[in-house]
Amino acid sequence: MQWKLRDIVVTAVLATACGAIYLGWDLLYKFVPSSINPVVAAGFNGLWWIAAGIVPYIIRRPGAAVLAESIGGFVEFALGSPYGIQAFTIGIAQGLGVELGFMVGGYKKYNLAWMLFATGLGGIGNYIYSYFYYGVDKYTMLTQIGYLVVTMLSGAILSGLLSKWVGDAVKRTGVLRNFAISRSVGKAS
Amino acid sequence: MSVTETTQPALPESWVEARHLSVTYPGQDAPALRNIDFSLSEGEAVLVIGPSGCGKSTLAMVLAGLIPQSVEATITGQIRHAPILQQPGAVGYVFQDPEAQFCQLTVGQEIAFGLENIGCRPSEMSARIRDALDTAGLAIDTEAPNYALSGGMKQKLALAADLAMDPQLLIFDEPTANLDPEATSQVFAEIEQLIRSGRTLLIIEHKFEALLDVVPYLVLIDRLGQIRSTGPTKDVVRDEWDWLMAEGLIPEGLSPEFDRKSLIHQREVGEIHPEQPILQARNVSYTYVSKRLGKRLKKQGRSPSYALRELSLEICPGELVAIVGPNGSGKSTLLSLLAGLIQPTQGVITLPPVQPDMVVPVAFGFQNPEHQFIFERVADELANRFVDQDIPDDVQQLLREFELQGQADQSPFALSQGQKRRLSVAVMVRDPHLAYLLDEPTFGQDARTEQYIMARLTALKDQGKAVVLTTHDMDLVWRYATRVVVLVAGGMIFDGSPQDLFYRTDIMIQAHLMVTSDSNHSDDRVSQTPTLSHRFIEVDRRQAQSPIGRLNPGWKLITTILAMGIAMFARHIAQGIALGLIPLMLLWAGAWLTPWQIIKRMSPFVVFFALYTWTLTAYSRVGPHTPTFWFLWYRLSWVGLDNGLVLAFRMLASVAFGILYVSTTDVTQLVVSLTQNFRVPPRFSYGTLAGIRVFPLFEEEWRKIRQARALRGKDIRRSRVTRIVTYALPLMTQAIRIGERVAVAMESRGFTGSAAERAGSRTYYFDTPVSVWDFVYLAFIVVLSVAILLWIR
Numbered sequence: 008m009q010w011k012l013r014d015i016v017v018t019a020v021l022a023t024a025c026g027a028i029y030l031g032w033d034l035l036y037k038f039v040p041s042s043i044n045p046v047v048a049a050g051f052n053g054l055w056w057i058a059a060g061i062v063p064y065i066i067r068r069p070g071a072a073v074l075a076e077s078i079g080g081f082v083e084f085a086l087g088s089p090y091g092i093q094a095f096t097i098g099i100a101q102g103l104g105v106e107l108g109f110m111v112g113g114y115k116k117y118n119l120a121w122m123l124f125a126t127g128l129g130g131i132g133n134y135i136y137s138y139f140y141y142g143v144d145k146y147t148m149l150t151q152i153g154y155l156v157v158t159m160l161s162g163a164i165l166s167g168l169l170s171k172w173v174g175d176a177v178k179r180t181g182v183l184r185n186f187a188i189s190r191s192v193g194k195a196s
Numbered sequence: 197m198s199v200t201e202t203t204q205p206a207l208p209e210s211w212v213e214a215r216h217l218s219v220t221y222p223g224q225d226a227p228a229l230r231n232i233d234f235s236l237s238e239g240e241a242v243l244v245i246g247p248s249g250c251g252k253s254t255l256a257m258v259l260a261g262l263i264p265q266s267v268e269a270t271i272t273g274q275i276r277h278a279p280i281l282q283q284p285g286a287v288g289y290v291f292q293d294p295e296a297q298f299c300q301l302t303v304g305q306e307i308a309f310g311l312e313n314i315g316c317r318p319s320e321m322s323a324r325i326r327d328a329l330d331t332a333g334l335a336i337d338t339e340a341p342n343y344a345l346s347g348g349m350k351q352k353l354a355l356a357a358d359l360a361m362d363p364q365l366l367i368f369d370e371p372t373a374n375l376d377p378e379a380t381s382q383v384f385a386e387i388e389q390l391i392r393s394g395r396t397l398l399i400i401e402h403k404f405e406a407l408l409d410v411v412p413y414l415v416l417i418d419r420l421g422q423i424r425s426t427g428p429t430k431d432v433v434r435d436e437w438d439w440l441m442a443e444g445l446i447p448e449g450l451s452p453e454f455d456r457k458s459l460i461h462q463r464e465v466g467e468i469h470p471e472q473p474i475l476q477a478r479n480v481s482y483t484y485v486s487k488r489l490g491k492r493l494k495k496q497g498r499s500p501s502y503a504l505r506e507l508s509l510e511i512c513p514g515e516l517v518a519i520v521g522p523n524g525s526g527k528s529t530l531l532s533l534l535a536g537l538i539q540p541t542q543g544v545i546t547l548p549p550v551q552p553d554m555v556v557p558v559a560f561g562f563q564n565p566e567h568q569f570i571f572e573r574v575a576d577e578l579a580n581r582f583v584d585q586d587i588p589d590d591v592q593q594l595l596r597e598f599e600l601q602g603q604a605d606q607s608p609f610a611l612s613q614g615q616k617r618r619l620s621v622a623v624m625v626r627d628p629h630l631a632y633l634l635d636e637p638t639f640g641q642d643a644r645t646e647q648y649i650m651a652r653l654t655a656l657k658d659q660g661k662a663v664v665l666t667t668h669d670m671d672l673v674w675r676y677a678t679r680v681v682v683l684v685a686g687g688m689i690f691d692g693s694p695q696d697l698f699y700r701t702d703i704m705i706q707a708h709l710m711v712t713s714d715s716n717h718s719d720d721r722v723s724q725t726p727t728l729s730h731r732f733i734e735v736d737r738r739q740a741q742s743p744i745g746r747l748n749p750g751w752k753l754i755t756t757i758l759a760m761g762i763a764m765f766a767r768h769i770a771q772g773i774a775l776g777l778i779p780l781m782l783l784w785a786g787a788w789l790t791p792w793q794i795i796k797r798m799s800p801f802v803v804f805f806a807l808y809t810w811t812l813t814a815y816s817r818v819g820p821h822t823p824t825f826w827f828l829w830y831r832l833s834w835v836g837l838d839n840g841l842v843l844a845f846r847m848l849a850s851v852a853f854g855i856l857y858v859s860t861t862d863v864t865q866l867v868v869s870l871t872q873n874f875r876v877p878p879r880f881s882y883g884t885l886a887g888i889r890v891f892p893l894f895e896e897e898w899r900k901i902r903q904a905r906a907l908r909g910k911d912i913r914r915s916r917v918t919r920i921v922t923y924a925l926p927l928m929t930q931a932i933r934i935g936e937r938v939a940v941a942m943e944s945r946g947f948t949g950s951a952a953e954r955a956g957s958r959t960y961y962f963d964t965p966v967s968v969w970d971f972v973y974l975a976f977i978v979v980l981s982v983a984i985l986l987w988i989r
Contacts, residue, residue, distance in 0.1 A: 012266075012883050012943060012952065017935035019887020024894055024931060045815055078884060082891075084854055085863070089804040091847065091854030092756055140764055142808070142843045145836075147817045173924050176572060180609035182929045184223050185268060185936065 013185065014066045021065075022075040025058035026082025033088050045146060046153035053158070053165030056098070056129040059105040060170030064122065065177070067187035069114050072125070076102025097136045104132025105166070117188075119171055126167030130159030210235040211281055211365065211396065212259050216273035219254050219263060219421075228254040229421040231273070236365070241397040243429065245404050246417030247443050248642040249612055252400045253292075255417065256367050257940075259398060260287045266943040280364055284946030285314045288358025292370040294350035295893060296934045297941035299886035301864050303329075303345075303353060304338030308961035309882075310361045313946035315959050328360035333386055343892055347523055348379025355386060357945065366390065368399045374639075376523050376668045378708030381406070402642065403669075405446075408433060419443070444644030473510040474631045474662045475534050475558070480543035481505045482529055503529040504686045506543070511631065511664055516657045518673045518694075519666045521683035522708040527666040528563070528635050530683065534664060535560040535633045537903045548630050555627055560904075561634035565620035566609060566926045567897075567904045574611070575604040578622060590626075598622040599648075609929050614645040621649055631662040638669060650676050670709055674698070682707045735862050744786040744973070745860040750869035751970040752861065755977050756853050762981040763846050769838060772845025774984045778977070779852035787860050797859075801851050805844040812840035863888065869964035871955045879952040886938050893934065894927065901926055 032054050062075035080098020088094040108125025109116075134155045137143040143154060174188065183189050213235040220227040228251040236242060236259065244252050257263045261281070264271055281287055291297045300306040307325045316324065325338060334352040336345070342353060351371050358366060368387065372380040380403070388410045390397060401407055408414075414432040416424040416439070424439065425432055433440070440446045482504040504526045511517060511534070519527045532538045535558050536547050548557040562568055571577040578591045587595075587604055595601050598618040603611060608619055617637070624632060632653065638646040653663045654676060667673065673680055673694055680697050682690035690703050697703065739745050744752070759778070766772045780798075783789045789797075816836030818824060824833045867885040870876040901923060950957035 010879070011939075012879055012947065013936050013939035015880055015883030016887045016890075016939040016942075017932055019884040020890045020931045020935040021928070023888050023891045024927070027891070027894070045811060074880075078888070082888065085858050087800075087858075088854075089801045089851065091801075091851035092760060092857065093847070093850045094854075096757060096760060140846075142812050142816075142839055145812055145816045145839045147815070150815055173928065176925055177928045177932070179572065179607045180925065180929050181607070182609070182932045184221075186932075189223070 010068050010070075014068060014071075014187075017186070018062050018066055018071060018075050019078055021062055022058045022078035023082045025061070025075070025079040027086065028057070029055055029079060029083040029094070030086045030088055033083070033090065033094075045143075045150055046157050049154045049157040050161050051165075052130065052133055053126070053161030053163070053167075054169075056101040056105060056126065056133070056162060057166045057170060059102045059129055060122065060126045060166040061174055063105070063109055063125075064117055064170050064174040065183060065186050065188045067114065067117060069110070070106065072105040072109060072129075073099065073102040076105070076129075093140065097133065097140075100132040100136040101129045102132070105129040105162075119168075122167040122171045123163040124167075126170070127159040127163040129166060130155065130162040133158055133162070209278075210237045211278045212236045213276045214258070214274065217258065217275055218272045219251070219258055220270045220272075222268055222270070227421060228269070229258070232423055234259075234415070234423065234426075236396065236398065238364075238396055239394050240413060241391045241395070241411050242399070242413045242415055243404060243407055243411040244398065244400045244415045244417065245445060246424075247419055247445065247644070248402075248614065250417045250419055251421035252417055253369050254421070256289075256369050256398060256400055260289050260365075260367055260944060262289070262940060262944055265948065266940045283314075284948060284951065285310055285361035286364045287944070288355075288361065288363035288366045289941070289944040290351060290354045290358060290366070290368045290371045291937065291941055292373045293934075293937060294347050294354070294374055296890075296937035297354050298342050298350075299882060299889060299938055299942050301341055301343075301885075301889060302338065303334075303336055303340045303342055305864060305961060306342055306353060307338075307357045307360045309942075309947075310357055310945040312958045312960060313951040314361055315951070315957075318959055318961065318963075321959075321961055324360050325356075328356040331359050332356035333382070333389075343889075346379065347375045348382050351375065351379070351383050352386065361946065365396045365398070368397070368401070370400050370402055373402060376708055377670060378522060384410070387411075416440075444642055444647065446643065473512045474548050475509075475511040475664075476544075476546040477507060477509045477530075477534065477540075478544045478546075480507050480509075480533060480540045480545060482526075482533060482538070483541050502541075502686050504533070504683075507686075507688050509534075509681065509688070509691070511662045513630075513660045513662055514657060515678050516653065516663045516676055517665070517679045517681060518677035519664065519681045519683060520668070520670070520673060520707065520709060525683040525707070526686040527683055529686075530681075531560075531633050531635055531664065531666055532903070534558075534631075551630070554629060557630045559624045559627075559629040559632050561620055561624050561632070561637055562900060562904055563635040563639055564900070564926075564930075565616040566929065567900045568620045568623060569608040569926065570905065572607050572925070573604070574600060574606050574608055574619060577608050577619065578626060580623070580626070594622050594626060609925060614641055617641055617645060617649065621652060625652065625656070629661070631664065632656055634663070634665040636666055636668070638667065638672060646672070682709070735860065739787050739789065739860045740862065742786060742788040742860060743969075744782065744856065746969075747860075747973055748869055748873060748964055748966045748970045749861045749866040750873045750964070751966060751974065752857065753866065755970075755974040756857050758974070759853055759977050759981055760850055762978065762985065763849050765985055766842055766846055768989065769841050769845065770988045771985055772842045772849075774988055775981060776845045776848040776852065778980060778984075779849055779856050783852060783856050783859075787856055789859065794855075797855050798848075798852065801848075805847055808843045808847060809837065809840035812843060813837045816840075865962075865964055868960060868962070872960060872964050873966055875955045877953055878947075878955060878958060882942070882947070882952075883939070886942060887935060890931065890934050890938065894931070897927055897930060 032051070036051055056076055058079035059072040059076040063071040076098045077095070080095040083098070084092050084094040090097070105125050105128060108121070108128040112121050134143065143151060146154065177183060178188055214232050217229065217232040218227045219229040232255065244255060246252050254263065257267060258271070258275060261277060263269045298306055300309050304325055307328055308321050311321050311324060329336065332352045332355045334349060334356055336349070342350065345353060372383050375383065384406055387397070387399060387407070391410060399407065399411060408429055412429060413427070414429040415426045416432060416436055418424045425436055481502050483502045507530065519530060521527050533540055533545055536545065537560065551557055569577055575587050575591055576582050578594050579588060583591065595604060598621070600615060600619060600622070603615065608616065611619060621637070637649055641649070650672065653665070657663050657678070677694050680690065680692065680694050681688060682697065682703055684707050689706065690697055690700065735745070763775050766775055780794065783794045784791060813832050813836040816833055816839050818833045818835055864885065867881045871878050871881045
């Protein structure tokens with residue numbers, strides 16, 4: 008379970024790329040009916056922690072979700088996110104949520120169900136942060152519940168399912184031969 | 197040099213010695229190297245050659261100790277390193293890919309990285325860096341960003357980074373594979389210099405002819421990964437000539453008394469039909485500078501730099517045109533324009549009209565074949581649609597023709613270099629086209645694949661198609677081209693037959709197409725800098741010198757996050773405004789940005805502030821007696837508006853604090869500070885920095901992949917399901933490969949053991965000291981924010 012230098016560098020490369028995607032997502036979000044309904048808008052949230060899905064799925068080390076999501080969030084912030092430094096701090100919260108999921112699995116479970124579960128938990132991190140910071144506490148109770156549920160589902164799909172789908176495809180290309188994803192034949196994926 | 201088949205025991209003073217050594221990579225059945233007996237002693241220089249994929253790099257990495265330390269593999273037999281080679285940094289390693297062996301942002305930092313790993317005293321670093329740059333023949337400022345160097349300069353920088361550590365053994369692993377002929381000859385000149393000065397060297401090289409006179413010993417490795425023969429270079433070449441030819445290591449038509457002139461006269465020019473050109477470019481100019489920036493430059497009386505200027509060209513049926521010129525001269529730009537991938541800034545490109553029996557009249561082959569692949573299975577790729585187990589006959593035939601039998605179910609990305617290239621050419625020739633444009637089709641291929649591809653292209657030419665390719669390989673030009681176009685700095689300086697070019701040495705030298713005797717002169721071309729990615733890597737000098745710019749980056753980050761946390765408790769508009777004013781004032785007074793700069797940087801975010809206000813106005817929870825207004829289906833309230841404005845001002849503070857941080861902080865310093873001041877293991881901080889550094893490469897990759905998709909016809913665009921994966925795959929595979937290579941390169945420069953584990957076990961090129969001002973700043977921000985919350989109601 009030791010982090011190798013290669014794991015760290017690849018984590019940073021992938022997380023940085025995710026950070027650029029987040030920035031694009033920030034801008035896209037602007038044109039989307041986020042002003043129509045917060046619950047609808049919550050459906051977009053999940054992609055913002057895809058780094059916390061794809062990196063642990065490949066690297067499979069303790070802390071991978073938090074590290075990847077922090078780097079992704081920091082890059083998003085540094086590239087000029089409209090959320091300012093919040094992009095970084097909420098990234099840590101989302102990453103911690105996902106990390107909890109993988110920790111519960113003893114960092115051994117990375118099958119589809121577990122990916123959906125862990126990345127769904129990222130939605131709770133997102134909810135708690137938004138509750139205190141983005142005024143979610145001001146919404147009506149019904150809107151809040153809807154926001155939480157949709158956010159978690161969004162995380163499970165846009166972060167979890169997508170990560171597994173892309174990760175498996177990359178695994179088939181053979182470039183991941185030296186990473187944990189390729190060592191756990193049979194029991195995990 | 198004493199390599200033994202069976203006879204004498206190795207001399208005691210040999211530095212590296214392998215006996216019956218075999219190396220097998222995990223997940224592979226066949227060993228990459230078999231039964232190697234080899235030894236290398238002080239002062240020896242050895243050239244290793246063999247067909248591509250034969251295990252040359254594996255041998256180099258075992259000798260360097262990188263296998264099994266950094267790259268996992270199973271080793272059987274013995275390998276022994278003399279103690280002198282076991283210290284960190286004792287073996288210098290120059291890798292093939294100039295992009296994938298750096299982990300820092302500037303030339304000075306890059307060289308210093310190795311010195312930090314071996315614990316060199318900071319006071320000595322500057323002198324050692326200067327010396328190393330001199331020895332490597334790289335005359336450049338240590339502050340220069342290393343992404344802006346040309347390929348040749350990057351390889352020299354890699355060499356300098358190794359030389360600074362005073363290595364005992366230097367290994368060059370195909371250092372010129374990505375370089376133009378001029379840069380190649382510069383690297384070769386460096387190698388010659390090093391051999392003369394008595395260094396111990398091991399060199400792996402594809403285009404090795406120029407080195408045969410220089411390197412005294414030669415090792416041949418065969419396809420199975422066994423040593424075929426070793427000895428003094430001249431003897432081995434003489435004895436093994438037939439084998440070298442048979443393996444395609446020496447292109448056909450070369451003889452030991454090789455004369456390039458003969459190549460030209462051997463080839464007969466086919467029939468050309470100049471009366472009906474297929475592709476036409478008239479007065480074409482192209483700039484990568486956006487229209488908006490171009491206008492602004494014009495106002496300032498400057499003109500944007502052009503990648504191509506006022507170029508006219510006609511491509512006719514039956515021609516095989518080679519576009520040559522130094523790196524960055526506009527070759528690929530011209531090719532993309534001719535393919536219609538990009539539109540000219542000025543001038544006209546005339547493409548052939550859409551033909552009834554063709555999907556697209558012009559086919560385009562990317563330099564990296566992976567950019568072309570949009571399916572996950574070779575058979576699907578060749579069919580350009582999903583086919584099941586019953587592979588259609590035409591696909592079967594293509595598989596046979598391109599020697600891809602047995603690979604039908606493989607992922608195209610999992611193929612070998614040569615197979616990938618053959619597949620990408622097979623995809624191009626599957627459907628009929630009028631013109632075939634290829635960007636460096638023989639790049640990274642061994643002579644055998646090169647011959648195979650060029651034979652296919654020549655056949656197309658003979659059928660009356662037009663073939664246009666870019667290349668660095670002049671032998672390919674002499675041998676196959678019917679016409680050569682020479683570009684220098686975006687202008688065409690020659691357009692004619694290879695025969696005419698051959699005698700124009702003036703043009704050849706100007707375009708870096710010739711190995712000149714004076715090849716050591718410095719090359720000051722600096723490539724185009726990517727736009728987006730360096731916004732956060734570079735800090736303006738003025739901001740760096742401002743009071744906030746001089747604070748410790750780690751503590752500054754903590755202060756910034758604390759300020760955000762406190763702002764969370766703002767409940768009134770007045771509080772929000774006051775909190776937002778703090779960073780705005782600091783941007784001006786503390787970071788020395790002008791008010792105009794501040795407005796400009798804040799303006800993109802105004803829309804977002806409006807959005808927050810609106811969301812809460814419409815969705816806030818309201819008490820039973822609060823007045824609300826219905827607007828369409830929204831229930832608006834003053835309480836909500838109030839909530840929304842508070843949030844908007846908090847976000848303004850967040851964004852302004854963010855801009856304050858980014859515009860005053862260098863990312864390298866942040867990383868160093870995390871390790872120096874907060875004891876983050878260097879492996880994590882420097883590893884992350886190395887990963888972030890790779891990012892700029894993505895912009896380029898992304899652009900190419902989008903273009904490649906556009907070329908595959910509309911049926912592909914319809915199959916949306918595969919889209920995300922087909923975009924992500926080439927990017928991800930590339931990212932992971934580069935990440936892995938960077939990690940190996942870092943470890944080869946001594947980034948192992950305690951130097952990578954503990955912050956206290958390495959030295960630092962520059963300090964990120966913590967001073968009393970860092971705490972003054974922290975206290976100032978915290979006290980001021982809390983005071984605002986308490987006093988303003």
